[in-house]
Amino acid sequence: MGRLDGKVALITGAGAGIGRACMQRFAEEGAQVFGxxxxxxxxxxxxxxxxxxxACKAADLSNEDEAAAAVAAAIAQFGKxxxxxxxxxxxxxxAEVSPHSMDAALTTPPAKWREVIGINLDSMFYVCRAALPHMLAAKAGAIVNVSSILGITGNNDGHAYCAAKGAINAFTKSLCAAYAKDGIRANVLCPGFIETEMIAVTAPVFAEQRLADRIxxxxxxxxxxxxxNACLFLASDEASYFNGSIVVADGGVTSRAVPPLD
Structure with a gap:
């Protein structure tokens, strides 16, 4: 018996990193997965x-129509x-924002701000908005929104990213408040520094082992x-009393205010 036997899961960001790993683990536990x-x-x-x-579908989820079409395609493929x-x-x-300044509020181009907010936050809203009517009809559903520890702590750079991730946390808690009575659970996973393609490309200093050793x-x-595995737990019936929770998986990064100085 798999932990997700008989379940259908829509997983965004499924081509790489955490999303790809979710596709693999959810399938191993018996789910049909739509990436x-x-x-x-x-x-x-x-x-x-x-x-x-x-099954899968390529889409720009920061576009409301494409997000709705992706949800519809998942249901057409697997029936629920x-x-x-x-x-x-x-x-x-x-370096793309500023090679020298860490003052991102001043140096982030507005177009880049909108792009980061659109892909990280708007896409999540559009997918949830399209999925919720089906979950409400079934009187059941589990939503796991992947955020970041930077949505909790903030940072001296990456203000658009931090803002998007912080908004995800508040949005997910609001989903819980609105729809828990309808049998829907919504939780957040906040990863720390993870070995993914995105961190290697967008913030290569965080991909270096020496930084992990220090912080x-x-x-x-x-x-x-x-x-x-954390997403799998939150999506499964094992997490039946988890709702509106922000689960941090960061190897202890947020457990201390100041990293070792040596």
Missing amino acids: VSRTQKKLDEICAELGPVA LDIVVNCAGVGYSW VPMGRRGRPVEMA
Whole structure:
């Protein structure tokens, strides 16, 4: 018996990183999985790996119509929708904003701000908005929104990213407040520094082991499968009393205010 036997899960950001790991782990636990990402090639690869329990659709989820079409495609493919895992996200290169200044509020171009907010936050809203009527009709559903520890702590740079992730936390708690009575659970996972393609591209300094040694009490970055396991728990019936929760998985980063100075 798998922990998700008979369930259908829509997973965004499914082509890489945490989303891809969720596709793999959810399928291993018995779910039928529908992956959404911007890149068709990566989706085709993961669907080929998983076989008939998986299907996919390329979409720009920051576009409301494309997000709604992705949800509709998942239901058309598998007949229902039990779980939504929102992993789609983007950061930005520090050098792209300013090679010298950490004052992101002054140096972030408005177009880049809108892009980061659109992909990280708006996409989540559009997917949830499209999925909720189906969950309400079924009087059941589990939503897992992947945020970040930077949505809790803030940062001296990356203000658009931090703002989006902080808004995700508040939005998810609001989903719980509004729809818990209808059998819907909505929870947040806040990862720390994880070994993903995004962190290597957008903030390469955080991908360096020497930084993990200094600021992560466990002395290493997290692995995508570890985050997928947390998402799996939150999506499963094992988490039946988790609702509106913000679950932090960061190797202890947020447990101390000041990292070692040596």
